[in-house]
Amino acid sequence: MKYLTLDEWIDNVKSLPNNKASGPSGISYEMLKNLNEDNQSFLHAFICVCMDLNDIPDEWKKATIYPIPKPKPFFANLTNTRLITLLETPSESFHQFIK
Template sequence: MTAALPSHLENLASLLPDYSVPTYSTTPASVFKSFLRSQKNLVSAFLSTKFAQHLTDSVEYYTALRDEHFSNSLGTFIDSALSVEKRSIVLDRVLVVLDSTPTLLTDPSDIKQAAISHFQSIVSPPLTRYSSIISFPARWQRAYTPLANVSASLYDPVLAPISLQEWSTVISSMPNNKASGPSKISYEMIKHLSGEALDFSLLLANTCLSRGDIPADWREAVVYPIPKPHDFDAQLKNT
């Protein structure tokens, strides 16, 4: 240990400003211990000063960062203020059961198909399918049977073509800052439609209404798995 002391003191000199390696003697032992104690106190004081400075710098940095988030990103500010941990799921692997054998999927196309199958079947279909009101249980027959004192013509306007005024009102009432989906067409974009573009969108809506159908692409959706409190473990059921 004594033999390595000169190199340690040289390292100390490289860290501490205005420090030069002092002369010392290893004898008597009491004097040498006093010298070592003085160097230890010097290092401790230096580290305490550096730690205090680091703490001050960190407080100032994160205070400024929180102020910036408050001005530019309220969501980030709230997460930071509440110490909310940002958790996400990366679908780069999925564990499924194939022929009673657990299988880890890593191919992107296999993962995509597994995710589609999972989320399409996550809600079980009804155990019994009914073809008409007559086949309903008595309780639901009473609920869904048309009322005799209400004229059926009351519902005729339901399938009437949408007017331009109605269409414009609906478009203007749509909320902003919503996910656009696979089409990448946001509500904000639709709100800027005018002239022929607005007329064409109305024609498209009325065509869907009259045919009782929508384009196949509209049935596609983007699914964002949300992590549960426990780990994902590559299992879609944990989302």
């Protein structure tokens, strides 16, 4: 398995989409994009350690599911919604980490 280099990691983070809902922690892609190089390096190193240990933080395994109303009357009927799952953005970035 080959990990992304720090430069590849930073390029990957820069290419993440804007204006997406954040996960339970409230960390958005924009926040990850605006980390300075020292913090990007720290996050990159942390993810490398997670990969080496084959373990990720328990908080990154959690998700929040929200029902979003479809464009029709809701009538308190969940079939009139679609579900979205919000994952932690560092976790989503982590999954893109492996080449």
